[in-house]
Amino acid sequence: MLTLPVYLRGNTYYFHTRVFGIQVKKSLHTNDKQTAIIKALALMRVCKMATDSSGFNKYKINLKEGILESDGAEDHANMMIALQSLLTKVENEGIAHAAKSTPAPAPVQQSGLKILEVLDQMFLLNDKQRPATVLAYKNAINEFAKFLKNPSINSVLESDIARFQVHLKTNGNSTRTVDNKVSVVRALYNFAIRLHYCSIPNPASNKNIVSKTEYEKNGFAIFELPEMKLIFNSDYMKTQKVKDPDYYWCVVLAVITGCRISEITSLTKDQFQYDHLDNFFIKIRDSKTKAGTREIPIPKEIFENKFGAKVNIKGKVFKYENRLGKGSGNAVSQKFKRHMKIVGIDRKKLVFHSIRKFVNDTFFNLNVGLEPRCYFMGHEIDNVNVELYRNTVTVAKLKDEISIAQMTIARDLSIPFYQD
Secondary structure: OOOEEEEEEEOEEEEEEEEEOOEEEEEEOOOOOHHHHHHHHHHHHHHHHHHOOOOOOEEEEOOOOEEEEOOOHHHHHHHHHHHHHHHHHEEEEEEHHHHHHHHOOOOOOOOEHHHHHHHHHHHHHHHOOOOHHHHHHHHHHHHHHHHHHHOOOOOOOOOHHHHHHHHHHHHHOOHHHHHHHHHHHHHHHHHHHOOOOOOOOOOOOOOOOOOHHHHHHHHOOOHHHHHHHHOOOOOHHHHHHHHHHHHHHHHHHHHOOOHHHHHOOOOOOEEEEEOOOOEEEEOOOOOOOOOOEEEEEEOOHHOOHHHHHHHHOOOEEEOOOOOOOOOHHHHHHHHHHHHHHOOOOOOOOOOOOOHHHHHHHHHHHHHOOOOHHHHOOOOOOOOHHHHHHHOOOOHHHHHHHHHHHHHHHHHOOOOOOOOO
């Protein structure tokens, strides 16, 4: 095995040998062993050429002193060729080594809008969000941004989402609340990705703690018919018809229309309309979802009593004002809780929204088809034929599908406006 006169001194390799009795000691300007060997071999070649007396080369190269000697023009030319070869070799190897040994540039810090700036853009471009939605989004994103010190939208990792979930949970939030807040973060990232503010995958995707099945299992309960009869046939309900008609008619409309409480309490006179066949209906213009924008047939009998006079007033039908973060239905929901307590209903997970579930469940059991139920309740229908290849169902058509079910509920609950 060839032993090269190369040794490591400190962090640099050196070439050390003798040429014509003269000690040659030269730094190889590298701390990489493989590069040092290549450079040393090149230098050895030159030294061999300088000391080889068997050929025609008589030139001398003293690398230490920088002395070059030759014998005649031809010998000088050979020496210059050898020297140029050495210099070219060493230069090329030095460049290659520099490229190899240069450390990779540090990752460029992720740039882009800050989390709170993206939120501002979201509401700037979508200025029709409900006040309650705006407040919920601002609260959740402000909490998220504060926790991570308002980073760039492109610098958040999945592990940051996990840490945020732990932070929320340890600070007293329920699992359902944690999922709701993370869903807001997910929605913000979906917006940022659509508008190319964000160049990374959504870090909040699939981060729900509670599965969809568990979520549905732990959702609001559905009223049973005996419970609804307790509510509607109670003395308290009869008293409220006179004492607080706004509350009374909100509850009645809920069980006849299946509307959400916010849809009912925000009703105005112009939302009660007739079609060309003289069918009465409520036109829901502003709802939680796109599918919620709908026309709901209501029994004509509802206008043949005192409620008809109430609808004839200008502006809002009910007294309830919109409260930031709670909407206009909170007062009704709270009073309904007291109503249930008075009549002795204490089953868990029963709330005002459970009336809506009761209506849908009753329609199902009375064989109202899926499509008319979805139109009536304002639910999405995940079917291309229905969603893209037909217009909205007419009031007259929907009335034919659901009127029997509506009147059955009215009869079962002894609602006074029902006329035999």
